[in-house]
Every structure is written in C-alpha cells, then in structure tokens.
Amino acid sequence: MSPARPRRVCYRRPRRDPVRTFLLIAPYFAPQAAVGAYRWVKLARHLVPRGFRPAVLCATFPEDARDPELVRALPPEVVTHDAYVDRRILAARDGLTALEKRLRGPKPAPRGPARPIEGLNPFRDLGDRCLLHGPHAAHEAVELARREDARAVVVSAGPFSCLPVGVHVARSLGLPLVLDFRDPWGLHESGAAPPRDAAERARHHVVAALEQRILARADHVVLNTRRALAAYQERYPFLAGKSSFVRNHFDASLYDPAPASPEPPARFTILHTGTLRAETRVDDIGRALRLLIDRENLTPADLVLRQIGRATEYERAEVERLGLSGFVEFAPTIPQRALLGELRRAHVLLSMVDPRVVLRIAAKTYDYIASGMPIVSITENVEVDELLAHRSDNRRIRPGDVDALVAALSAHYEQFRRARALPTPVPAPAEFSSETAADRFAAVLDGLVSGRR
Structure with a gap:
C-alpha cells in the first residue's frame, strides 16, 4: 500500500x-x-x-x-x-x-x-x-x-x-x-x-x-x-x-535591528556571504589579499576575510596554497534576521561572480545595499553600477583585474588605519526594497x- x-x-x-x-x-x-x-x-x-x-x-x-x-x-x-x-x-x-x-x-x-x-x-x-x-x-x-x-x-x-x-x-x-x-x-x-x-x-x-x-x-x-x-x-x-x-x-523588516554604534572590529574586516562555488571562486580575492598583505607587511592581527556560508575543501585548500590560512575565517550560514548585524560589523562587503555572468546580479548585493556599508563587487555586469551609485566609495571591479581590486581594498584599508572605526552606513535606496x-x-x-x- x-x-x-x-x-x-x-x-x-x-x-x-x-x-x-x-x-x-x-x-x-x-x-x-x-x-x-x-x-x-x-x-x-x-x-x-x-x-x-x-x-x-x-x-x-x-x-x-x-x-x-x-x-x-x-x-x-x-x-x-x-x-x-x-x-x-x-x-x-x-x-x-x-x-x-x-x-x-x-x-x-x-x-x-x-x-x-x-x-x-x-x-x-x-x-x-x-x-x-x-x-x-x-x-x-x-x-x-x-x-x-x-x-x-x-x-x-x-x-x-x-x-x-x-x-x-x-x-x-x-x-x-x-x-x-x-x-x-x-x-x-x-x-x-x-x-x-x-x-x-x-x-x-x-x-x-x-x-x-x-x-x-x-x-x-x-x-x-x-x-x-x-x-x-x-x-x-x-x-x-x-x-x-x-x-x-532587500526586506528591511526581516533583519534584527543592528546596534546603533557597534563595537568596531580590531582588524580590517572584509566580508563575503553565501556559498563559495565554481562561479564565486576565491582566485581574485586570494591573489589581491596576498599582494596587499605583502605590500603593507600585514599580519593576521591586521586583516581578516570572513566567509559566512558554505565552503568546501577546495576553497580551504586554495586559501592554504596562497598562504592565507591565518587571514581567512570560515563561518557557517546564519539566519536571515542576523545578517544585517554581521554586515554592519565589516569594513568592506565583497561580492564576486564568474566573468561569464553578465545577465545576473548576485542576490547578496541587495542585502549589502540594505546595510549601507561599502561594497566591492567583482563582476562584468555593468548594470551593477546603478546598484552601487548610492555610495561614492563603492566599486565594481572586472574579474581578473587584480590590480584594481588591490587598489580598491587599499583605499578602504587606509581609511580604517586612519580612523580605526567602521564606515558610517548610508540610507539604502528604496528602489531596491x-x-x-x-x-x-x-x-x-x-x-x-x-x-x-
């Protein structure tokens, strides 16, 4: 039966x-x-x-x-x-x-x-x-x-x-x-x-x-x-x-309220959320971090890339191969309600997609916009430019342009080094709500x- x-x-x-x-x-x-x-x-x-x-x-x-x-x-x-x-x-x-x-x-x-x-x-x-x-x-x-x-x-x-x-x-x-x-x-x-x-x-x-x-x-x-x-x-x-x-x-009412004045992290914090997969490889950001770390003589006490979401042994091996194990922190997926608080505790929010992706925009971009924090988006899709226009320090970087990525991260790092504070969030445009x-x-x-x- x-x-x-x-x-x-x-x-x-x-x-x-x-x-x-x-x-x-x-x-x-x-x-x-x-x-x-x-x-x-x-x-x-x-x-x-x-x-x-x-x-x-x-x-x-x-x-x-x-x-x-x-x-x-x-x-x-x-x-x-x-x-x-x-x-x-x-x-x-x-x-x-x-x-x-x-x-x-x-x-x-x-x-x-x-x-x-x-x-x-x-x-x-x-x-x-x-x-x-x-x-x-x-x-x-x-x-x-x-x-x-x-x-x-x-x-x-x-x-x-x-x-x-x-x-x-x-x-x-x-x-x-x-x-x-x-x-x-x-x-x-x-x-x-x-x-x-x-x-x-x-x-x-x-x-x-x-x-x-x-x-x-x-x-x-x-x-x-x-x-x-x-x-x-x-x-x-x-x-x-x-x-x-x-x-x-983004649905602002799905997030828990973020603290008005969160305690700034001691390290310059770059945050990426979501699953690492074939179309979101760590190649560009890994090479850029290696160059920035070597150029500025940084230690793990100075900088961290936080990955919140699924990652496989492939990405962990790539991080180790580049000598970045001390600079990368892997964290499990978090509930949607907790996302805004995490985004507001980072100095830069990172999005990255394969260069073949020209018709899609990573969904995480809209959560990033909701946070009002600085965004660096690695993508060939020029439509992303209009999504990033609400902050003058947002950047779209073409995949493979590691020098431009290093320059963008360096500018944010210099701001962190001078102020030792988190960036001030800006209002999220209602157009993307x-x-x-x-x-x-x-x-x-x-x-x-x-x-x-």
Whole structure:
C-alpha cells in the first residue's frame, strides 16, 4: 500500500475582499534557508497588503537546510502547502540508496581537495531534483488552486522542471500564467561556449525549443535584471508587451535591528556571504589579499576575510596554497534576521561572480545595499553600477583585474588605519526594497486578473 501523502496547509486567515488569491508554484520557499526561497518570501510578505494573497506549493526535501523564522515571518493570509514532493518517490530513492550502500560497501576517502561546487547548468543536465515529482506536483497544484479560488498562476523558476507544471495547471483551470525567471534558462551563461559533444548540442536544442514553447504560452514573463529582460526580448520578440523585470530586493523588516554604534572590529574586516562555488571562486580575492598583505607587511592581527556560508575543501585548500590560512575565517550560514548585524560589523562587503555572468546580479548585493556599508563587487555586469551609485566609495571591479581590486581594498584599508572605526552606513535606496518590488509585481498581477471572476 502506498504511504499516505501528508497534507500540510497552514498559516491561513479567512480571506477578505478585495484580496485576490493566486497560486504560486515555488519549489524554493519557506522554511528552506536557500537563496532561491528569499525572493518570494519577501514578495509574499509585501503583496498581501497590496491586495494579493499567495497560495504556495513548495518542495522542501528532507535534506534541505531550514530557517523556521522565515515561516513565522509570513503574513497569516499566506497559505503554504509543502506537497510538491512525492513522498513515494522519496521512499523509493532512500531504499535504492540504502541498497547501493550495502552492495558497494563504504566509499573510499576522496583524494586531494574536492572540486568547487557546480552551480546551475541546464545544458549539462536537462533534469533537476524536482523533475520526477512533476506529475504529483501538477495534481497538488490544481487541487490547491481550486481550494483557494486562485485567479492566476505564478511560477518561480528554477528548478526549470516546474515550468511545465505551471503551464499545465494554468491551461487546466483557464487561468493567466506568470513566469518569474529567477535565473536565465536558455540564455544561461553556461551555454555561451560551443557544445563539447553531440549530447550537449542536443541539450542546447531541447532547452531552446522547450523555452520558446513555454514562454509563448505565458501571459507575462518576469526577469530579475534589466539586461536579462533586454536579452530575452531580443531572443524572443513575441515577449514585447508581455514581459518586465522585477529585481531581487532587500526586506528591511526581516533583519534584527543592528546596534546603533557597534563595537568596531580590531582588524580590517572584509566580508563575503553565501556559498563559495565554481562561479564565486576565491582566485581574485586570494591573489589581491596576498599582494596587499605583502605590500603593507600585514599580519593576521591586521586583516581578516570572513566567509559566512558554505565552503568546501577546495576553497580551504586554495586559501592554504596562497598562504592565507591565518587571514581567512570560515563561518557557517546564519539566519536571515542576523545578517544585517554581521554586515554592519565589516569594513568592506565583497561580492564576486564568474566573468561569464553578465545577465545576473548576485542576490547578496541587495542585502549589502540594505546595510549601507561599502561594497566591492567583482563582476562584468555593468548594470551593477546603478546598484552601487548610492555610495561614492563603492566599486565594481572586472574579474581578473587584480590590480584594481588591490587598489580598491587599499583605499578602504587606509581609511580604517586612519580612523580605526567602521564606515558610517548610508540610507539604502528604496528602489531596491521589497516594497518597490511588490508594487511592480502587484501591477503585473492586477493587469491580468482585473475584470476576471
């Protein structure tokens, strides 16, 4: 007998007009402590006062890191139905894993440092962890939409396998469909290089065909940067008139208040938050630190690079190879509420992405902006310049320009050496706030559901 599927519907208050409900298919959502969850947790919080109530179908896997405070931060009107994942498939997966371990025995210890964590690459693997759960998720989504009287369907992608689920649900119920691309799919930077073999060439064709078909069926498509919007409208001219961009954003009300006058750290502190992976390597900052340390004859008592978030043995080995072990501090991920306090206790906030990334902006940039502290962003994306314009000492550095990075860090270090104090935060521009993002998404929804039953 198949195990019963748990139904977890919670955080609901009787709906009041004129609040209108929409179905949100968001595999990443609270309580998951994942970067993909934060965009829509923040939007959900601010869409309710603007007259839109999300009923969310999400996909929390047993192994996912959780932040229960994200759930508590949601308005009571938000319905969270954590039932995208088919528990029968999970049970089968766990059984196969246990059988494999028994047959193979213990794995040998890995030799040498691990490779960096690989990020999204739709051209290397057409599937994702949600793919097999799609039929189950489609059934759950239809039931949830009917139960909550949804008037539109919104899909937060990726994983991109949830896009066909949204298309099916919208078509089945006759509802307008909004696709929110948190990352480019067919225009992802991993597809910029020529295919390495016939299999990868075939995946390029499949992704392009699927993307065009799905975008054509959407009533509106949202990208999260201006450059991504322009690139998609150029690739798919039919998107003109039914596409827009809504940036990632900061939600000031999700942070604990930072101390008005925090005790300044004794060392010049550079802070990077988030996972270190193949697209956020330590190469440039490692070489820049080595040059700065040697030039200024610094010791670990003078300077530290704090990494808050996931890091592998690969990054630790790189730090050791560069002779920086005493200058780099690895710390675990912290809850969203504690982030502002950490950002305000650093002299420089660091963001870095691979030079191929030209359509995306690291989501951490918006938390950095919220702090009002100085930012050094290593990226080729010139759109970041407008995000950094609120402080005259913010800098965008092109990847590989280690001399420019050393110069930027040196200027901040000299300021620290003279003042022995933290920089004074500046007000965060409202343009990059969750309130502004929610206004724009509410306008999209209002244009689609106004006049509908």
